[in-house]
Amino acid sequence: MRFFRPVIIFLVLALCSCKGGDKDWHEPQSEADLSGLSVTSVSGTLYDIELSKRPDIKKVLFKSTADCLEALDRGMVDVYVDDDDTFTEPELKRQKLKIAFRGGMELPTAFAFQKGSELRDQFNLFLDSLNRDGSVERIRKFWANPEGVPFETIPEIETYTEGEFLRIGTASMREPNSYVANGVWVGFEVELVKRFAASLKRPVIITHFDVPSLIFGLQTGNLDIMMGSITVTEERKRNIDFSEPYEIKHPAFYVIDRESETHHMAFFSRIGDSFYQNLFLDKRWSYIIRGLQKTLDLTMLSVLFGSLLGILLCAMSRSRKKWMKDFVSVYALLMHGLPMLVLLLFMFYVVFSGSSINALFVAVVAFSLNFTSSASGIFSSSIDAIPKGQTEAGLALGFTKIGTFTNIVLPQAIQKGLSSFKGACIGLLKNTSIVGYIGVLDLTKASDLIRSRTFDAFVPLLLISVVYLILAWAIGKILDLALKKS
Amino acid sequence: MITVEHLNKKYIEKDGKLTTVLKDVNCEINKGDVISIIGPSGTGKSTFLRSLNMLEIPSGGRILYKGEDITAKGYPLDQLRRKVGMVFQQFNLFPHMSVLENVKFAPVKLLGMSDEDATKEAMSMLRKVGMAEKADSMPGSLSGGQQQRVEIARCLAMKPEVILFDEPTSALDPSMVAEVLSVMRQLAAEKMTMLIVTHKMKFARDVSNRIFFMNQGVIYEEGSPQQIFGNPVHSATKAFVQGIMKLSFDVTNDDFDFFDMNSQMSAFSTKYGFSDKRDKIIHVTEEMTQVVLQSYRPLHIVLSYTEMTGDVAVAFMIKDLHQSPLLNKDIDELAMTMVRGMSREVIEEPTKLGYRIKVVL
Ligand SMILES: Nc1ncnc2c1ncn2[C@@H]1O[C@H](COP(=O)(O)OP(=O)(O)O)[C@@H](O)[C@H]1O
Numbered sequence A: 001m002r003f004f005r006p007v008i009i010f011l012v013l014a015l016c017s018c019k020g021g022d023k024d025w026h027e028p029q030s031e032a033d034l035s036g037l038s039v040t041s042v043s044g045t046l047y048d049i050e051l052s053k054r055p056d057i058k059k060v061l062f063k064s065t066a067d068c069l070e071a072l073d074r075g076m077v078d079v080y081v082d083d084d085d086t087f088t089e090p091e092l093k094r095q096k097l098k099i100a101f102r103g104g105m106e107l108p109t110a111f112a113f114q115k116g117s118e119l120r121d122q123f124n125l126f127l128d129s130l131n132r133d134g135s136v137e138r139i140r141k142f143w144a145n146p147e148g149v150p151f152e153t154i155p156e157i158e159t160y161t162e163g164e165f166l167r168i169g170t171a172s173m174r175e176p177n178s179y180v181a182n183g184v185w186v187g188f189e190v191e192l193v194k195r196f197a198a199s200l201k202r203p204v205i206i207t208h209f210d211v212p213s214l215i216f217g218l219q220t221g222n223l224d225i226m227m228g229s230i231t232v233t234e235e236r237k238r239n240i241d242f243s244e245p246y247e248i249k250h251p252a253f254y255v256i257d258r259e260s261e262t263h264h265m266a267f268f269s270r271i272g273d274s275f276y277q278n279l280f281l282d283k284r285w286s287y288i289i290r291g292l293q294k295t296l297d298l299t300m301l302s303v304l305f306g307s308l309l310g311i312l313l314c315a316m317s318r319s320r321k322k323w324m325k326d327f328v329s330v331y332a333l334l335m336h337g338l339p340m341l342v343l344l345l346f347m348f349y350v351v352f353s354g355s356s357i358n359a360l361f362v363a364v365v366a367f368s369l370n371f372t373s374s375a376s377g378i379f380s381s382s383i384d385a386i387p388k389g390q391t392e393a394g395l396a397l398g399f400t401k402i403g404t405f406t407n408i409v410l411p412q413a414i415q416k417g418l419s420s421f422k423g424a425c426i427g428l429l430k431n432t433s434i435v436g437y438i439g440v441l442d443l444t445k446a447s448d449l450i451r452s453r454t455f456d457a458f459v460p461l462l463l464i465s466v467v468y469l470i471l472a473w474a475i476g477k478i479l480d481l482a483l484k485k486s
Numbered sequence B: 001m002i003t004v005e006h007l008n009k010k011y012i013e014k015d016g017k018l019t020t021v022l023k024d025v026n027c028e029i030n031k032g033d034v035i036s037i038i039g040p041s042g043t044g045k046s047t048f049l050r051s052l053n054m055l056e057i058p059s060g061g062r063i064l065y066k067g068e069d070i071t072a073k074g075y076p077l078d079q080l081r082r083k084v085g086m087v088f089q090q091f092n093l094f095p096h097m098s099v100l101e102n103v104k105f106a107p108v109k110l111l112g113m114s115d116e117d118a119t120k121e122a123m124s125m126l127r128k129v130g131m132a133e134k135a136d137s138m139p140g141s142l143s144g145g146q147q148q149r150v151e152i153a154r155c156l157a158m159k160p161e162v163i164l165f166d167e168p169t170s171a172l173d174p175s176m177v178a179e180v181l182s183v184m185r186q187l188a189a190e191k192m193t194m195l196i197v198t199h200k201m202k203f204a205r206d207v208s209n210r211i212f213f214m215n216q217g218v219i220y221e222e223g224s225p226q227q228i229f230g231n232p233v234h235s236a237t238k239a240f241v242q243g244i245m246k247l248s249f250d251v252t253n254d255d256f257d258f259f260d261m262n263s264q265m266s267a268f269s270t271k272y273g274f275s276d277k278r279d280k281i282i283h284v285t286e287e288m289t290q291v292v293l294q295s296y297r298p299l300h301i302v303l304s305y306t307e308m309t310g311d312v313a314v315a316f317m318i319k320d321l322h323q324s325p326l327l328n329k330d331i332d333e334l335a336m337t338m339v340r341g342m343s344r345e346v347i348e349e350p351t352k353l354g355y356r357i358k359v360v361l
């Protein structure tokens, strides 16, 4: 029972988050009606800037659509503004949303490239040729199916495995432009870039990032193309180049649909529906499996390399050479002082900037470097915790210095340091949840992906919480077992 | 078997000062010798002992083990240490191994003995020190005395030619000292070559054939137990073996803090267990200082306690005086009679520095 209590509290909180309607609500019908209301949008978007021009509107910003919707659902805000193609019809229904009105502004959508890149011109030529034979229109129609596109009907596009990767970053995980179905990137934009890559006979790799990271990625040369319903704005044009727009969107002002039937759906059928949406539709559970794989790879490789380097560092800190000791202290200072996320971003955007090295590798490097410092600290203090008398006893019996260390000090130090080491490994596991920032699709990022499609925080978070807890428990067990065997 | 020539050891302290722990140690240790090393603490006994198996690297001089210079660069010290066993004050048993494993570990790893043979051997060593019954216990569950006996068994299992003991009983409860000493007595009877740093004078006298008295970084005096304990050449040796403890004061004028002196004397007598004589000491000192020797300043007062005999004495020393002040006509006879009445003996003697009156209580 005690174990279930947090889960129950979680459920109750989730329940309480459904909001009752308030009486004097007047649905806005035009931009003028927004005066006095609180309006949310995703930070860093065009709407962020546009809303700032209206001091009579209370602006509330969040990092993702899912968060904005959560705020809307909880009644923290009245209106959510975003592109009018943000949701499909069924999604609007499921999210109990409706479009109150559309704005007049025109929002051209295009692909973005590094400033001055030739790739943009090549892409424009390519787009132009597709436009002329009507292919763009045909492809758009295919993906614009409001009921969703059945996976089996998605056309296969020729892919290349040889050659330099075309590195594509997308800001969208949404139908119809770019999203993952059955573990494959699909959608209108995805089809266009895949066809483009095929015309260049280059393989593609697609990664999801938020918009600021994407822009930075283009600028630093980590990415070749940025997409995902990217709106062309004057400000962005200063930093990156856009292709010809392929679509014009309008802003839409979303409000809670108070007459919606789902709004009154029973709790349990909602939970059931939620599990279906989050896990089974489009095999979404497969993200979790793949995310788990990445999280495990990252954790295990970092523990492995970090421990090996940690042994080296520990040996250096115990050497008589002063420069070695100094190196270790400076290294430890650096690793202790730098937030893991900053180190990770530094590695990705600065150290490995422009190289086509895969993000998981960069993450393994960053986490190994960080773990090296904690591991060497743990090794060092465990060895120090063994009384000097043990070494003396070993030497006096006739062991060599090394023999004394390996036969007498080390076995005791391992016993002493094991629980700290376990803690460090579990800490590392938990820390890996930030790798989504550089586009590694780990467990947390997988739940983000699901969330950005279903706008439901509860089920994906609950699921990965359980997975993390099990992993943490398993790490402890595995280390205990490994110790018993040796 | 071991020859020590001009051995010295210096440390550079953190503040850059050079401390000399061993000045010039010379000695010859023969097979079958049981040598007790005694001396005040901090005089380098441990440093000397630990030099013999090169746990301390000497700063100068040579140590020859069976004619080979073990201080030479590149000498295989691990080989040496297999033949020179050591038992520490803080019985350093390996806490993660059972008693039996502790004893057979080194023979298996270093002498290449089979597990079976090593176990047999270890059990016989444990039997020898009376610890066979605890073979499967973990060291942490044993008393200090038991741990120290296991440590001796562990050392014996390597079949050493010499064993060095560094205060093997100092960390033990008084009740456990005897069991360890009796194991060592047995080893001595078996003609094991041993060097023992110890404070147990009676044990040293009984068990050794030679005594080294170490003082100020050298072997200050060396001899048979009879000589060192019965008839030492140097006064420092005598003071040490008799266990003379001293507390001294200088009365220069009448502003002297007599209350402070009284309380120090009182604490001293409690510390060494003769507080029954405390009142007498204070009374005698008062009469002598303030009445009998009232006009003699400066006056040097020494309260001494001899551990071996249990004698307590207060000595009064007047500098540069060559004849007894008691012969003086002005002396307060009544007070002096009182002092004599309270004491066992009053010894008057001229010394190099002046005249001394020693009141033995
Ligand atoms: N590593 C060291 N650095 C500086 N001084 C030391 C060191 N080891 C021992 N000494 C000094 O050497 C002196 C003798 O020590 P030790 O051999 O242990 O004396 P004993 O065993 O006779 O009490 C002590 O005064 C001690 O402070």
Ligand SMILES: [Mg+2]
Residues within 6 Å of the ligand: B045, B046, B047, B167
């Ligand atoms: Mg000592």
